[in-house]
Ligand code: FES
C-alpha cells in the first residue's frame with residue numbers, strides 16, 4: 001500500500017476568502033469592487049530582499065493562501081505552500097538546509113520544486129512516499145522578492161513591472177518601506193490614487209487647490225494628472241523649490257498610473273512613488289512602497305546632477321515625514337473599512353469620475369481571473385494585457 005498522494009494543484013475555485021466572488025456579482029459596482037479579490041495571475045511583492053536573509057524563512061499570505069518564503073544557501077529565493085503535508089504545521093517555522101526547506105516538527109524536507117526528498121526519522125523500511133507541496137514561482141528585482149500566486153504556466157509569460165530610474169548607473173536615490181492596513185485593497189488603491197483626500201493631510205503636504213486635470217482609462221491601465229497650486233504659507237519658501245513644476249512658479253503636478261496591479265505617482269518628473277499591493281485577505285492589505293528621488297541639478301554645471309549618494313543623505317529626513325503622511329492615510333482607510341463592514345450595501349455619493357474606472361477595473365480583473373480558474377484559457381485581449389510590459 002503506498003502512502004497517500006499529495007498533488008500540487010490549484011485549489012478549487014470556491015475557497016475562502018475567494019468564495020466572495022459569487023457575492024461579488026451582486027450589488028452596486030462599488031460593492032462588487034469592495035468584495036473582489038485581486039487576480040492571482042500577476043507578480044506580487046512578498047518581502048523586501050533584505051528581510052529574507054540567506055537560510056531564513058518568512059510566512060506570507062496572499063488572499064488567504066499561506067506561503068512559506070525562504071532563501072536557499074546559494075542565495076536564491078523560493079516559495080512553497082506554507083503547510084507541511086504531514087501534520088499541517090507551517091513550513092515557515094522550519095529551517096533551510098542547502099536549497100531545501102525542512103519542517104520543524106519531524107524534519108520532512110522539501111526541494112525548491114516542493115517535492116519531499118528526505119525525512120529526518122525512521123522510515124520503517126518503507127520507500128520515501130511521493131509527496132509534493134505547491135511551489136510558487138519567485139523572482140527578485142528592485143530589492144523586492146516577488147511571487148506569482150496564480151497559474152505557474154502564466155508566470156513565465158508575465159513580466160515584472162518596469163520602474164524607470166530604479167536601477168543602473170542613472171538610478172535615483174531610493175527609500176523603501178512597507179505598511180499593512182486593515183482594509184480591502186480597493187480602498188487602498190482609492191486612497192493612493194484619489195487625491196480628493198488631501199484634506200486629511202492638512203499642512204503635511206504643500207498643496208492648496210488640487211484638480212484632476214486629465215485622465216485616461218485603457219485596458220488595465222488608468223492614468224490621472226492632478227494639478228496643484230502650492231499653498232502660500234510660512235513653509236512655502238522651503239517647500240516650493242522642491243515641489244514646483246517650473247522654476248519660480250507656483251504650480252505642481254502629480255502624474256499617476258494604475259497599471260493593474262501596480263501603482264505609481266510621479267511628482268513634477270522628479271519624485272516617483274511606486275506602490276505594490278499584497279492583498280492578504282478581504283480586509284488586510286500590505287503595501288510595499290519604493291520611492292525614488294532624482295538628484296538635484298548642480299548649479300551652472302550644464303544640467304549635471306549631484307551623485308545619488310548625496311541625495312540619499314536626505315532620505316533619513318524625508319522618511320519620518322512620509323511615514324506620518326502614510327499613518328494619516330492608514331487611519332482613515334481603516335476607518336472606512338470599519339464603516340463598510342458595518343453597512344456594505346449603504347450607497348455613497350461619489351463625484352470623482354475616475355472612481356468608477358477603478359471599481360470597474362478591479363471587478364473585471366477579478367472576474368477574468370475566476371473565469372481563467374474555471375477554463376484555463378485567456379482570450380486574445382487578456383493575453384495581450386498579461387504579456388505587456390507595464391512601465392510605471
Ligand atoms: S508536521 Fe512537518 S514533518 Fe511532521
Ligand SMILES: [Fe+2]
Nearest residue numbers: 191197325329
Ligand atoms: Fe494620502
